[in-house]
Amino acid sequence: MKYPTPKYVMIGDSITEDGSWNELLERDDIMNRGMAGDTSSGVLNRVDRLEDNIEKAFVMVGINDLIWNRSVNHVFNNYIQILDRLRTKGITPIVQSTLYTGRESAGRYNGHVKTLNDKLKRYCEKENIKFIDLNDILSSYGQLDDQYTIDGVHLEARAYILWAESIKDSL
Numbered sequence: 001m002k003y004p005t006p007k008y009v010m011i012g013d014s015i016t017e018d019g020s021w022n023e024l025l026e027r028d029d030i031m032n033r034g035m036a037g038d039t040s041s042g043v044l045n046r047v048d049r050l051e052d053n054i055e056k057a058f059v060m061v062g063i064n065d066l067i068w069n070r071s072v073n074h075v076f077n078n079y080i081q082i083l084d085r086l087r088t089k090g091i092t093p094i095v096q097s098t099l100y101t102g103r104e105s106a107g108r109y110n111g112h113v114k115t116l117n118d119k120l121k122r123y124c125e126k127e128n129i130k131f132i133d134l135n136d137i138l139s140s141y142g143q144l145d146d147q148y149t150i151d152g153v154h155l156e157a158r159a160y161i162l163w164a165e166s167i168k169d170s171l
Helices: 040-049 063-067 072-088 103-127 157-170
Strands: 008-012 030-034 056-060 092-096 130-132
Touching: 008 040, 040 072, 056 072, 056 157, 063 072, 063 103, 072 092, 072 103, 092 157, 103 130, 130 157
Parallel strands: 008 030, 008 056, 056 092, 092 130
Antiparallel strands: none
């Protein structure tokens, strides 16, 4: 059986890994490189191993860094290197906002998430990189809506449907 050559890749942690992207986007050319527990350092360590035929990479990482008490600047600096390496490989990066958390973790992390996303958005504007703010559709009042999360971090199925809709035009 011949499998389609992937043109797009989803990069991130378990939040990305849990998405059935080909099914959600009704395609067969999306590679899922989400990895449970992954951090910006982990993505940076393996981004150079992406296949050469990839056209676009959708990147969302950072919440695990913040949970492990890494600074916003640490995550942001890794992001810059990740995006630079993708562009060097001829892959168009698309940054998806790091998601707010919900429930009891919201107060602990969301200030840092907001700071990180603000920095990423400014950087993307300056570098002409598309930035998709998923918090606009999945969060209100500065935290992930309960209807979209199973535990305050990971997503319900309906959140993935909204996420897929928000990136469809970027494929």
